[in-house]
Amino acid sequence: MERGRGLDHFFAPRSVAVVGATADPAKGGYYIMANMLESFQGPVYPVNPGRDEVQGVKCYPSVRDIPGGVELAIVFVPAARVPGVLRDCAEAGVKAAVIESGGFAEVGESGRELTRQCREIAAASGMRLWGPNCTGLVNTDPFIFTPFMRARKVRERLEPGNLGIIAQSGMLAAGFMFQYVLSGFFKVSKACAIGNKIDVDEVEVLEYLSRDPKTRAVVAYLESIDRGREFLEVARGMRGRKPLVVLKGGRHEEAARAALSHTASMAGSDEVVDGALRQAGVIRVEDFHDLMNLGKAFSLRPEPCRLTSRRGDGVALVTVTGGGGVVSTDLLRSSGLSIASLHKNTLEELSRLFPPWMPPSNPVDIWPTIEQRGLGAFSEVLRVVLADDAVDGVILLPFASRQLEHFPFEDIGALARESGKAVVSWVFGDLRFFLAYEERLREHGIPVFIDLRSCVLALKAFLTYARHATMA
Amino acid sequence: MERGRGLDHFFAPRSVAVVGATADPAKGGYYIMANMLESFQGPVYPVNPGRDEVQGVKCYPSVRDIPGGVELAIVFVPAARVPGVLRDCAEAGVKAAVIESGGFAEVGESGRELTRQCREIAAASGMRLWGPNCTGLVNTDPFIFTPFMRARKVRERLEPGNLGIIAQSGMLAAGFMFQYVLSGFFKVSKACAIGNKIDVDEVEVLEYLSRDPKTRAVVAYLESIDRGREFLEVARGMRGRKPLVVLKGGRHEEAARAALSHTASMAGSDEVVDGALRQAGVIRVEDFHDLMNLGKAFSLRPEPCRLTSRRGDGVALVTVTGGGGVVSTDLLRSSGLSIASLHKNTLEELSRLFPPWMPPSNPVDIWPTIEQRGLGAFSEVLRVVLADDAVDGVILLPFASRQLEHFPFEDIGALARESGKAVVSWVFGDLRFFLAYEERLREHGIPVFIDLRSCVLALKAFLTYARHATMA
Numbered sequence: 055m056e057r058g059r060g061l062d063h064f065f066a067p068r069s070v071a072v073v074g075a076t077a078d079p080a081k082g083g084y085y086i087m088a089n090m091l092e093s094f095q096g097p098v099y100p101v102n103p104g105r106d107e108v109q110g111v112k113c114y115p116s117v118r119d120i121p122g123g124v125e126l127a128i129v130f131v132p133a134a135r136v137p138g139v140l141r142d143c144a145e146a147g148v149k150a151a152v153i154e155s156g157g158f159a160e161v162g163e164s165g166r167e168l169t170r171q172c173r174e175i176a177a178a179s180g181m182r183l184w185g186p187n188c189t190g191l192v193n194t195d196p197f198i199f200t201p202f203m204r205a206r207k208v209r210e211r212l213e214p215g216n217l218g219i220i221a222q223s224g225m226l227a228a229g230f231m232f233q234y235v236l237s238g239f240f241k242v243s244k245a246c247a248i249g250n251k252i253d254v255d256e257v258e259v260l261e262y263l264s265r266d267p268k269t270r271a272v273v274a275y276l277e278s279i280d281r282g283r284e285f286l287e288v289a290r291g292m293r294g295r296k297p298l299v300v301l302k303g304g305r306h307e308e309a310a311r312a313a314l315s316h317t318a319s320m321a322g323s324d325e326v327v328d329g330a331l332r333q334a335g336v337i338r339v340e341d342f343h344d345l346m347n348l349g350k351a352f353s354l355r356p357e358p359c360r361l362t363s364r365r366g367d368g369v370a371l372v373t374v375t376g377g378g379g380v381v382s383t384d385l386l387r388s389s390g391l392s393i394a395s396l397h398k399n400t401l402e403e404l405s406r407l408f409p410p411w412m413p414p415s416n417p418v419d420i421w422p423t424i425e426q427r428g429l430g431a432f433s434e435v436l437r438v439v440l441a442d443d444a445v446d447g448v449i450l451l452p453f454a455s456r457q458l459e460h461f462p463f464e465d466i467g468a469l470a471r472e473s474g475k476a477v478v479s480w481v482f483g484d485l486r487f488f489l490a491y492e493e494r495l496r497e498h499g500i501p502v503f504i505d506l507r508s509c510v511l512a513l514k515a516f517l518t519y520a521r522h523a524t525m526a
Numbered sequence: 527m528e529r530g531r532g533l534d535h536f537f538a539p540r541s542v543a544v545v546g547a548t549a550d551p552a553k554g555g556y557y558i559m560a561n562m563l564e565s566f567q568g569p570v571y572p573v574n575p576g577r578d579e580v581q582g583v584k585c586y587p588s589v590r591d592i593p594g595g596v597e598l599a600i601v602f603v604p605a606a607r608v609p610g611v612l613r614d615c616a617e618a619g620v621k622a623a624v625i626e627s628g629g630f631a632e633v634g635e636s637g638r639e640l641t642r643q644c645r646e647i648a649a650a651s652g653m654r655l656w657g658p659n660c661t662g663l664v665n666t667d668p669f670i671f672t673p674f675m676r677a678r679k680v681r682e683r684l685e686p687g688n689l690g691i692i693a694q695s696g697m698l699a700a701g702f703m704f705q706y707v708l709s710g711f712f713k714v715s716k717a718c719a720i721g722n723k724i725d726v727d728e729v730e731v732l733e734y735l736s737r738d739p740k741t742r743a744v745v746a747y748l749e750s751i752d753r754g755r756e757f758l759e760v761a762r763g764m765r766g767r768k769p770l771v772v773l774k775g776g777r778h779e780e781a782a783r784a785a786l787s788h789t790a791s792m793a794g795s796d797e798v799v800d801g802a803l804r805q806a807g808v809i810r811v812e813d814f815h816d817l818m819n820l821g822k823a824f825s826l827r828p829e830p831c832r833l834t835s836r837r838g839d840g841v842a843l844v845t846v847t848g849g850g851g852v853v854s855t856d857l858l859r860s861s862g863l864s865i866a867s868l869h870k871n872t873l874e875e876l877s878r879l880f881p882p883w884m885p886p887s888n889p890v891d892i893w894p895t896i897e898q899r900g901l902g903a904f905s906e907v908l909r910v911v912l913a914d915d916a917v918d919g920v921i922l923l924p925f926a927s928r929q930l931e932h933f934p935f936e937d938i939g940a941l942a943r944e945s946g947k948a949v950v951s952w953v954f955g956d957l958r959f960f961l962a963y964e965e966r967l968r969e970h971g972i973p974v975f976i977d978l979r980s981c982v983l984a985l986k987a988f989l990t991y992a993r994h995a996t997m998a
Contacts (some may be wrong), residue, residue: 162883223849229925229955277852303852306859340860342853342954343977377695380749380775381814386813387778409944411634422628453701483701484679485709505815 060182061254062261063150065244066094066195067126071117071148074130075100075108082154082202083130084109089205090128093197099124118146125149128190128200133157136186137171144179152200153186158250163275174252188249194242195268201247215241217353218269220259222248222277222303228340234346238493242354243269257284264292270356271297273349275342277304279327286334293335295522297352297513300336301345302327309384335522336434337515344511351478351501351512358523359516360474362443366521368394369513370439371417372432373451374424378482378506379417382449385510391517393417396442403438407431429457433465440473446520447476447513450500458491467498476516478502480509532654533726535622537665537716539598540568543589543620546602547580554626554674555602556581561671562600562806565681572594590618597621598660599813600672605629608658611644616651624672625658642723648725660721666714667740673719678789687713689825690741692731694720694749694775698814706818710965712825715741729756736764743769745821747814748777749798758806765807766995769824771987772808773817774799799941807994809987816983823950823973823984830995831988832946834915838993840866841985842911843889844904846896847922850954850978851889854921857982863989865889866916875910879903901929905937910961912945918992919948919985922972926955931965939970948988950974952981 065407071109074083074088078327080170087109090098097155100108103115114120117139127143129136133155143151153172158165164499176183190200190409195214199205217240221230234240243266246259256276258334262271272292279302293299305324331338340344369391383393396404396416409422418439423431432450439445458481470477481491492502503509544562546555555574559581562570572580575587586592589599589611599615605627615623616767625644630637648655656662662672671677689712693702706712715738718731728748744764751757751774756802764770777796803810811817840873841863845851855865868876868888876886881894890911895903904922911917924933932951941950951974953963964974975981 157883164883221849223847223852226847226954229847229962233926233954233957275849275853277849286945301853303849303856305856340853341857341977341979342850343979361779375698375701377693377698377747377749377775378814380695381747381773381812384775384777385813411629411636454705482698482705505813507813507815 060150061258063125063182064184064191064254065195065198065262067124067150067198069099069124069126070094070096070128070198071099071101071114071120071124071127073101073117073127075113077105077108078088085204086128086130086154086200086202088356089199090524092206093199095196099125117142117148119144123147125370127151128154130154130202133165133168133186134252137175139169140172140175140181140183144175144181148181150182150184152184152190153188154188154202155185156187158186158252162409169250172252173482183253185249186252188247190247192242192245194244211235211238213241214268215353216268216270216351216356217242218254218263218272219245219265219349220263220272220274220276221246222251222256222275226275228494230342230346234349239346240350246374251280255280257281257288260285260298261288264288264296269296271299271301271349271352273301273345275301275303275345280328282327286330289331289334290337294358294519294525297350297356297515297519298336299339299345299348301339301342302331305340322398337518339511344508347503347508347512348515351515352519354496354501355499355516356474358413358520359447359476361446361517361520361524362475363446364395365392366446366524367391367517368444368446370394370396370442370445370448372435372439372448373417373419373453374421374453375451376417376419378451378480379419380383382480382506383417384511385507389510389514391510391514394442394446396439397442397444400438400442404435407434407438429460430462430465433469436466436469436477440469440475445475447478447517449509450477450479451492452481454481454485454487456487458487461491461494463494463498466495467500468498476513476520478509478513478516480504480506532622533730534599535654535655536624536663536726537670537734538668539596539622539670541571541594541596541598542566542670543566543571543573543586543596543599544602545573545589545599547574547585548618548869549577549580557676558600558602558626558672558674561673561677561681564678565669565671567668577673577920580667589614589620592618595619599623600626602674603794605637605640605658609640609647609907612644612647612653612655616647616653620653622654622656624656624660624662626660626662626672626674627657628659630658630724641722642648644724655725657721658724660719662719664714664717666716683707683710685713686740687715687825688740688742688746688828689714689821690735690738691717691821692720692728692735692744692746692748693718694723694728694747698747702814702818708822711818712822725754727752729753729760732757732770733760736760736768741768743821743824745771745773745817747773747775747817749774754799754802758802761803761806761808766830769828769987770808771817771820771824773809773811773814774803777812782906809990811983816980819975819980820987821985822966823987824991826968826973827948827971827988830992831948833918833920833989833992833996834947835866835918837864838918838996839863839989840916840918842866842868842914842917842920843923844911844920845891845909845926846890846893847923848889848893850923850952851891853983854923854952854978855889857979861982861986863982863986866914866918869914869916872910872914876907879906879910901932902934902937905934905941908938908941908949910945912941917947919950919989920982922949922951924951924953924963926953926957926959926963928959930959933963935966935970938967939972942970942972948992950981950984950985950988952976952978
């Protein structure tokens with residue numbers, strides 16, 4: 055049996071029981087039920103021994119009482135009652151259970167005993183377990199949404215996308231779903247909050263996503279990697295084929311201790327982790343913001359960019375501000391990228407577009423050219439720069455104002471597509487015009503950022519991934 | 527004569543001439559005139575030999591023709607005509623001139639000759655020069671706004687504030703004024719785009735701001751520091767007294783070259799610059815976003831925070847997410863701060879607020895406490911934590927949702943004020959609720975950030991500045 059296949063019971067079940075479903079909107083079980091009813095295509099059965107009906111649906115005292123059985127159970131009852139519920143599930147032939155309840159290994163001896171009992175039941179029955187202490191999972195096609203928070207708006211906006219998300223922290227996973235999905239930052243294929251992972255773990259989920267055709271890139275927040283060898287094996291299989299970005303908490307000793315009390319995770323020595331991840335082709339970041347920004351970048355452009363320079367790290371800047379060029383250059387160099395030395399004939403072609411008193415160089419300061427030729431100068435200059443073999447990637451730095459209506463979006467998009475090279479943009483100025491600009495470049499697979507550091511980070515990630523692809 | 531006094535002619539002139547004023551809205555001279563007419567309290571005289579009237583105001587062929595003379599001239603004519611204009615100004619007894627035109631030293635030999643001529647005229651007459659190749663300056667009290675861009679919205683929102691801004695790049699200075707002023711990020715006292723600085727330079731402007739009672743903190747973007755010794759002297763005088771944050775472009779060799787072609791600046795060896803700046807108490811950053819975030823932080827809290835731990839770097843995290851605690855801990859440690867070891871009696875007091883199954887530690891994960899006691903748990907826990915001598919600063923990490931209406935803003939504000947300690951916040955989740963949260967904490971001098979890295983950066987800056995103040 056291929057590893058990870060069993061996860062289909064979680065991501066695409068034919069029927070679902072919600073154990074702990076309730077009519078009380080102050081409780082999480084209410085929202086799990088409401089969310090499932092509103093979005094899941096198959097039958098949803100509430101389970102609660104105290105009720106005949108929940109939210110208009112016939113309610114069962116136990117999973118065992120559901121006629122015909124169910125494939126997946128979502129469990130949200132106090133920790134002490136979870137083993138009993140799981141025994142019922144196993145007896146009823148349930149294939150998989152998402153346990154969202156907290157109060158397990160993260161709270162000491164009694165929790166560890168409950169964990170042991172759950173593992174035993176799963177081992178004896180073959181039923182797969184997800185969690186506990188988590189918000190479960192989201193799949194956008196076919197749709198399933200297990201988190202226990204009120205989420206009508208999120209579901210409405212959760213159009214199927216290509217980004218896979220793995221998070222060991224349920225609160226964060228949910229928070230970021232809200233934050234980034236609501237702001238149209240990216241579109242998700244599957245989001246997985248894995249919690250204490252008493253059975254299904256990051257390795258199995260990652261492998262599932264690595265083979266999922268609907269997932270074109272993966273971002274993961276992990277506090278521990280318990281089966282390091284297997285994790286690296288899966289990561290190596292994705293190297294240059296499907297981008298994988300990891301935020302690994304617990305880099306410092308104190309953080310590792312915090313992770314221990316949070317999800318009972320043991321974190322490895324960070325130097326070892328860091329080197330191993332890098333060798334396996336994983337792109338590592340240090341902040342959630344960076345994780346989400348690279349998620350956005352790779353979800354817009356999951357295929358590797360084309361490299362033409364010898365080292366594959368040559369960048370050209372096309373900027374309306376000399377100062378932006380100076381600081382970008384510093385940030386590019388600090389991040390290990392190079393400022394491309396433009397070829398002689400590139401400079402000659404640029405000088406035809408430049409005013410006579412201004413010799414072109416890289417960063418390419420096109421303000422005087424724009425004053426003479428309008429914003430079309432951006433595509434004219436980009437065409438010349440992308441044709442240079444020394445240039446692997448380009449950063450566009452325009453000024454946000456009403457004038458951006460006249461930005462040559464279509465030409466820029468076509469040039470980026472035809473060249474196959476990495477193009478990213480940072481924009482500053484009047485932010486009322488930011489969103490329209492961002493959206494129009496997003497349609498062409500070009501990510502736009504509101505800060506320069508994120509822009510450089512994305513370009514670096516694109517070029518790193520492209521190098522992995524050429525070596526694959 | 528005290529150095530820098532002469533700058534009053536720029537920041538608070540009694541009368542102003544706009545040389546290059548025009549009725550053509552396609553030209554920058556139109557907006558300089560319109561901006562000045564709408565905002566300046568004293569007389570504004572347009573100067574343009576081709577017109578009798580500009581925007582309803584009598585126009586003069588030369589500054590010499592203005593009856594009674596003027597104190598400040600704003601000059602926006604082609605570079606080649608600038609020396610002639612300045613000769614007229616000098617003859618007419620003008621005290622100071624802002625030259626916004628480009629085409630000087632940054633464009634080679636002819637520009638250098640024009641620069642030489644301008645210097646000669648200034649030296650002979652005692653008239654002070656600002657620029658060229660810049661957007662000039664803004665003072666919010668009394669109001670003067672010299673930039674050549676359409677800026678009605680910016681002017682409307684430019685309420686007097688306490689942050690001084692110095693930028694060597696005019697486009698950037700203007701862009702950031704738009705971006706951050708429009709979004710209510712901070713309120714400005716004076717903004718200074720110094721351009722090629724053929725006379726007034728960063729040292730003189732910084733000294734002026736260091737003595738300006740309306741300016742409580744200064745952020746500066748510089749491509750070169752030409753009079754290094756004098757700059758450091760001014761910076762040392764501000765150490766622990768008025769926060770100074772600097773983004774110094776040209777850290778890497780290529781960036782220094784880019785700076786040379788941008789504003790004809792020579793940048794010093796970065797190692798030397800870096801060490802000297804740090805010793806002088808300057809807080810250095812690497813990106814515009816960071817510069818603006820620290821501007822916001824110090825403008826909210828310009829006075830030094832109180833330190834109580836031995837090393838003055840102890841941080842407590844009060845978080846609704848364990849994962850946020852883990853990553854914060856990593857970022858805090860990477861930035862050189864410590865996770866405070868809470869005293870035994872602090873932990874005892876916290877355990878009274880915590881559920882019995884959860885032993886308190888730092889990061890202080892208060893989710894279970896909130897579930898039991900509501901969001902008031904934030905202030906209850908903050909009170910305990912701030913009383914601990916090991917804690918110099920606190921990061922608050924709540925989840926953004928409708929529930930934040932019930933956040934104890936007043937109590938948190940009072941605790942932060944009474945303790946005198948640094949309190950900052952990062953918030954994640956549903957961003958529709960971010961702004962209201964941000965605004966209400968801002969009223970209490972607590973800066974809120976949308977990414978954790980910026981939050982850690984601000985706390986680090988607060989603690990560094992407070993250490994300078996205790997050593998001052």
